Amino acid sequence: MYPNDSIAVVIPSYRVTRHILGVIGGIGPEVTHVFVVDDCCPDKSGAFVREHCKDPRVVVLEHEKNQGVGGAVMTGYQAAIAAGAAVIVKVDGDGQMDPRLIPSFIVPILAGEADYTKGNRFYDLEQLRTMPPLRLLGNAVLSLMSKVSSGYWDIFDPTNGFTAIHADAARHLPFEKISRRYFFETDMLFRLNTLHAVVVDVPMDAVYGDEVSNLKISRIVTEFLAKHFRNFFKRVFYNYYLRNMSLASIELPLGGAMLAFGTVYGLQAWLHSARLGTTTPAGTVMTAALPVLMGVQLILAFLAYDIASVPRRPIHKTIWSRIKHA
Template sequence: MTTATMTVGAVIPVYNHAVPVVGVARALRAHGVPVLMVDDGSEPVCAAALDRLAAEDGIQLLRLPENQGKGGAVMAGLRHAASLGWTHALQIDADGQHDTTDVPAFIAQARQHPAHFICGCPLYDASVPKGRLYGRYATHIWVWINTLSMAVRDSMCGFRIYPLSPTIAVLDRSRIGRRMDFDVEIAVRLVWAGVPVINQPTRVRYPEDGVSHFRVLRDNVLISAMHTRLFFGMLWRAPRLLWRRWAA
């Protein structure tokens, strides 16, 4: 694939982020990036805001009839992006915590390394809740175990670029979590599939009025089950993963 044949568009999963998503989408358009918003069953106020936003140039809306969870929305968005002829999809959260001034750096990496998964590596400011910051390390450690590498520095960052062809191939042959477990699981499975990774530093802040859809009990249970499932998947892949690492 050459730079001339690449098309990078943004996929934004949206669930009741009526205000911040406007700034995120318009910031992406200011960088010349086409935008696909995926309405994951939002309430009427947010749905109406998305309808207005979709009337703007370069912004499209894919509406899911029922809430699928973040992972379900992203997967629907990735498949729709491929149908639009995009070769790469930039995933970014709708809540405004990611710094869109870093978008050119992500796209530059993707253009220089089109076969790579460009994964955001957060640089936090003082707004990050300490409990969430420290809690992430349990997942980091499990990801390093389940990939037998430190290829992915932070699998929970929702700011990343997928090469769509290998990513959709993974989606087609795997049953991947549809909620907050998605970001982690797809990262592990891309490593298993041999997709190389670039960890791109990016600034992250937590807005004081931010809305989080992370449900502590439900999502922690899903994430724990995912780590267990991936661990057993790693065991029979271990010889290949270790051989690949040695050869590299």
């Protein structure tokens, strides 16, 4: 199907011995390399694949220490780049992802429409009935936080691990800085935005079997929330102050300052009046309300600019390709 392009699949392997052979068996002939990364699996999944899988495309890589899904994928990315792959697809080994969909993830990249594609299980509303309610709620919350922190306002389902990336974009990722564990997929989006890479959603069905998820709601509201805040402020600094400046660079800090001033001043005035048992003067109310209203308007104007700034030009077709062929 793709005579001039080498396609690699990376499968992080940790406690998936019941499913991984079926996943490998479902990978079509369009794929030229399959890298199974045994992330110090207690079930010895790497040795299991070596023993039972006869597919000549399969190469097993092993970690001496567990590095999490992010660490396993980064190892696979580096191996795929070294093998000369043009596109690298990441598929989980637990059977939740249908390998027959791989062409759907590859085509937008080879057509020059995207640098990175990812699955989205929310396109078909009928299929959402198969998703456990807790996962549905968690994904909705994570998607909203991811939009703010990553800057990709037009995508959903950020924790979806069925992804593909052009090698020219992957080789410019800071492999050593990307989150190694559950925050990996979301952190990838943040890193891609700092490269101005184009990300496109690919519709897919939600499939749930006997696999066990280790993602906890408590982790979402604590660790994930803190990391989303960190990535948001880093992204804003990179895109609006370090690399470029625009009207939005003024709107956000000015709006935040006015909102904070109006809120603090208004609360102090209200508490003071409450202690004295008097009515707050109209002038004091206006002095507090006006900065709050203006601050909200400025922040909304920044968000409108940020939404309109989602990357639209694939970097593998422009900047990096010119550098590579210079």
